Amino acid sequence: MTGFPHVTRISGITRFLKNFNHFQSDPTDKPFAVVNTRTPYFQPTPFKTMTVTIKTAEEIEKMRAAGKAAAELLSMLGKQVAPGITTNELNDICEEYTQNTLQATSAPLNYHGFPKSVCTSVNHVVCHGIPNDKPLKNGDIVNLDVTVLKDGYHGDTSAMFQVGKPTIKSQRLIDTCREALLIGIRMVAPGVRLGDIGHAIQQFSEAAGYSVVREYCGHGIGSVFHEDPQVLHYGVKGTGLELQPGMTFTIEPMLNIGKRHVKQLNDNWTVVTRDRSLSAQWEHTLLVTEDGYEVLTLRHDEII
Numbered sequence: 001m002t003g004f005p006h007v008t009r010i011s012g013i014t015r016f017l018k019n020f021n022h023f024q025s026d027p028t029d030k031p032f033a034v035v036n037t038r039t040p041y042f043q044p045t046p047f048k049t050m051t052v053t054i055k056t057a058e059e060i061e062k063m064r065a066a067g068k069a070a071a072e073l074l075s076m077l078g079k080q081v082a083p084g085i086t087t088n089e090l091n092d093i094c095e096e097y098t099q100n101t102l103q104a105t106s107a108p109l110n111y112h113g114f115p116k117s118v119c120t121s122v123n124h125v126v127c128h129g130i131p132n133d134k135p136l137k138n139g140d141i142v143n144l145d146v147t148v149l150k151d152g153y154h155g156d157t158s159a160m161f162q163v164g165k166p167t168i169k170s171q172r173l174i175d176t177c178r179e180a181l182l183i184g185i186r187m188v189a190p191g192v193r194l195g196d197i198g199h200a201i202q203q204f205s206e207a208a209g210y211s212v213v214r215e216y217c218g219h220g221i222g223s224v225f226h227e228d229p230q231v232l233h234y235g236v237k238g239t240g241l242e243l244q245p246g247m248t249f250t251i252e253p254m255l256n257i258g259k260r261h262v263k264q265l266n267d268n269w270t271v272v273t274r275d276r277s278l279s280a281q282w283e284h285t286l287l288v289t290e291d292g293y294e295v296l297t298l299r300h301d302e303i304i
Contacts, residue, residue: 001108001119001147001156002127002252002281003219003226051228052220054246059222060287062153063248067285067296069102070148070155075299077118077146081161083138087120087131090144094118098148107147107154107225114269119145119158126254126262126271126279127216138164141174143281147225154221156250157297158283169257170278176208177255177280184233184251185304188286188293192243198235201253205233211260213279216271218250221285243288248296252283 055063077094095117098106106117114128121129121143122136129143136142145158160174183204184197205212218231229241233253256262258277265272273279287294295304 001111001114001145001225002216002254002283003230003250052241052247053222053227054244055222055248055287056246059153060246060248062151063155063222063285063287063296066104066148066150066153066155067157067298068155069104069150070146070157070285071297071299073097073102073146073148074144074157074159074297075301077144078159078161081136081142081144081163083164084135086133086135087122087129087142088133090120091116091118091131094146102148102150104148104150107149107156108145111225119143121145121270121279121281123278124273124276126213126256126273127281128269128271130267130269136163139167139170140164141166141170141278141280145281145283149225152223154223154225154285155297156221156225156283156285158252158281160280160282170280173210173255173257173278173280176205176210177253178282180205180233180253180255181251181282181284182304184253185284185286185293185295188243188251188288190243190245190288190290193238193240194229194231194243195235195239196237197251198232198240199237201251202234205253205255210255210257213254213256213260213262215262216254218252218283220247220249222248245288245290247288248285250283250285252281254279254281 108114109117116131120131140163147156180201184201187197202212212234220227220229256273256277256279258275261274262271285296
């Protein structure tokens with residue numbers, strides 16, 4: 001499930017507080033503190049800092065198990081996507097599989113009031129789509145975003161699925177968005193800064209003719225569903241938090257065919273493109289290792 005930026009700026013740093021929405025910031029600002037102990041620690045600074053936990057070996061093993069479960073769930077659920085099925089039916093399949101097969105919990109269900117077990121974002125829905133009784137139709141695209149809570153730890157991942165025969169326009173958007181995710185993933189390593197990753201994703205995506213959603217972001221993850229750091233999908237090289245081994249977070253770029261601007265619907269969850277253009281998103285949960293990265297939610301048939 002996509003994160004909500006909430007950094008606070010003093011002396012010009014944008015303050016994000018309004019229901020986690022409509023975040024804008026100057027990516028050259030550095031509202032980050034390198035916090036590298038397992039226990040949350042606030043480094044004294046003149047601005048609000050990020051609180052980042054370094055996972056222990058035991059925690060990493062639990063995150064691997066949660067990530068593997070989430071990957072299995074997403075693979076299974078994606079196979080059910082077809083013309084005529086409703087997203088409510090997909091939700092029921094998701095909940096049943098999570099409970100009975102994975103022996104786990106659907107983290108989105110009742111999370112801050114979210115009413116379902118999976119986010120289903122169709123066509124111009126950017127993220128946090130709520131499953132409903134409208135059947136999917138040929139030519140639709142849908143993002144399925146699942147998060148499994150297993151043994152106290154979370155695995156969070158999403159992917160795009162075509163309903164029936166894809167259009168050239170939607171297929172190119174989906175492929176470009178996935179490549180943007182892979183570009184970000186392949187950069188993860190100790191010493192790399194989050195601004196480096198955001199910059200690379202933004203440069204690639206905009207060069208391909210797409211806009212990058214800025215109001216929502218990747219996030220730290222562990223025993224807490226959404227924790228620091230905030231992982232923006234745009235930015236300036238050389239800025240932001242410096243990655244260190246043991247950090248775990250998601251990268252989950254959202255690209256629009258039209259303009260980047262979005263709005264939240266009256267259900268207080270569903271986010272759509274303002275111009276109703278198609279949107280796509282892909283997501284993985286990552287671990288920073290001593291020499292690079294590990295994709296904790298890698299699906300069995302997937303190559304990074």
